[in-house]
Amino acid sequence: MSLATDNPDQVALIGRRAMQAITGEAMNDILATVGSHSPQLAGNLVTHAFASVIADPALGHTTRELATITMLGAMGGCEGQLRTHLGFALDCGLAPEEIVACAEHVSVYAGYPRALTMLRIAREVLADHGEELCVAGPFHLRDHTTRLFDSGGDKPPMVLLHALGLDWRMWSRVIPLLVPHYRVIAYDLRGFGGASFAPQARDLAHYAEDVADLLDRLGQTRAHVTGLSLGGSIALELGLQRPDLVASLSVVAATAWSFPAFEERARAAETEGMEAQVIPSLTRWFRSNDLATNDWAVRYARNCVLRASVDDWSAAWRSLARVSLDGRLRDIEAPTRIIAGECDQSTPPSLMERLLVAPQCDFTVIPAAPHMVSLTHAEELGKAILTGNCDRTGSAPEF
Template sequence: MDRTERGRHEYRALIGIDAATGLAAVRARSPQLHDTMIESVFAGPMAHAELGRADRELATVAMLAALGGAEPQLATHTRAALAQGVAASELVALAEHVASYAGFPRALNALAVIDEVTGGQPFAERRIRLRDHETRAVQHGEDGPAVVLLHALGLDWRMWEPVMRLLPGRRVIAYDLRGHGHAQGSPTPFTMDDAAADLIGVLDAFGLDRAHVVGLSYGGGIAQVAAAAHPERFASLALLATTDHPFASFEDRARSGEADGMAAQVVPSLTRWFTPAALAENAWPVRYARERVLRGTPADWAGAWRAFAGVDVQDRLADFPAPVLVLAGELDASTTPEIMKGLAARVPGSTYRELPGAPHMMSLEQPALVAAALDKFLPAAPTP
């Protein structure tokens, strides 16, 4: 493979289209400049493996945004970054980062390009003052039945982002549970009753008498406690990869956070949450989950696990009046299908479903399957 062939190969691998197409205008105007780009740039430093292709595109987007006046090139490399597996939310965060170093005008121009390329529709965001802390909530959709999503321990509302966009005809709301995301550093210790009261507070803040509530793992435990205490506030309940009783390992997880720190929680958490294939691919869901765990604090981590150790709602939903969906992942090593079947058996009239190939963190690794199951279960307003 000569330098021209190597350059064309790397251009396609990095940018996502053939050089003959992507650089056609350059070649028409200046064959010399075209050849220099292929043979000296793409066959040169761009072909070196010391810096990954996704990292190169993130660096290029940041530099073009900071330079300003290079919007066509910024659009090209935004598309290339997406092709390399960079998430739209990561590109938005990059533009926000640029504002601190290159100024707001260039960051705003970069955001406009990123939004045009990705077709992004930002979620409406608001801050909510609860009894003893402030949290952040986001909403997708303006009309239809209200759906409130509760995330897993160690993450934040963004765990639901891939699913939220796949539930049309609904007013979908997600918020940061106490000790997580914007609510990091909220008072500890606390109980599952406190976390359940937070959910009711969020419903009140949005003016919702009732809502369809969906909880995954820790979020599912909170949803069950709230449903047992306030069944009249629930239009339905969906329980994903969760439990209605504590496991002995919960206290071990709390102590490990305090004794070993958050970096030590990454391997045991991610290897339980994702399949080996997802970990090897290291796409946005895995990168996001890893970063969220690392950014947590031992106090919040331990506080949440100790609160979760207080979940005990077995048989308390036997007379729950609203529809209940119990959703298990076929490959879930934490709340196995057997555990989820037992939970469903203790809620008479509930619907049990099992998602093929789905691990514990199903909303991140298999969002389309989760959204399809929820779409079938949840009512929706007619959409155009």
């Protein structure tokens, strides 16, 4: 960036402002440490590195830190700076998932030794910052491979079913809240994430059969089941199909009824492609301030939509277009908690209240939450799930 001023004081102000945005309270210590040995380098950090380069809005702070940690990891021999910038990256809003993805990217272009060193340092920095990283691996179901997160242990199992278009990681901020009370199991539904290009789902019953297959392969005869959006509709279907498998249901931001928009969304992807689905999807899923902030939740959701297969996306919407659970809801035997987001445009509380016909059913509305409540209000959702299940597990949650 060519500065529009030759005024040294103005240049310094621009540089210090940009430096503070990245380094925060550490800025003065950094400049004092460098300046104690080289005032010239300290000055250049402000007037060149930050004022002339990093202050340029052509790249945002998060993007610059993403580039910085990737370059430092690939270069090698810069472990001290890498450690420092990993901390800055977290402070700028990079998520643990994005940092680990950078290390994986480094392995392709700079080799495994440097990628493994970067990953080791990243693990240490994440631990120092109290950041938890949930990790999934390949898992084989009857006719396809998926990705599975399984916290393990002998606690009561809880299966988490994700929304249409996303994958198991939409639960990654909720999982740490549930793990003290449950063996948490989350996986990619057929057609999404690690289960992309699996044989396409025929209907909700097909998805429910996958859950039954998963539990069987994990040696679980009964589980608490929590689902959001498409996942919530699958949870309802499973509760009707296989009541023997379901200890309780938590149905979040979901529908039991079909709407013409479902078929329209399938056709829109087929005629316009996935890029055209980003704006309508994200504006249904998030609030305007979420989109303006553009934190990990929004970046992750956008990437999921862009990378989805048109055929898988359309098959999932058509499964919802054929949903018809209304007359069967009274047959659900499991205790059921219905959870809605106050600001949800897709499945508002008024729609979710219509699900309150099961014999053992209660209702929670999470204030200010949009449709993708697991991504924007993870703590509140975790509390709602645990409050609905604590008397069924025999231990009250603690926050």
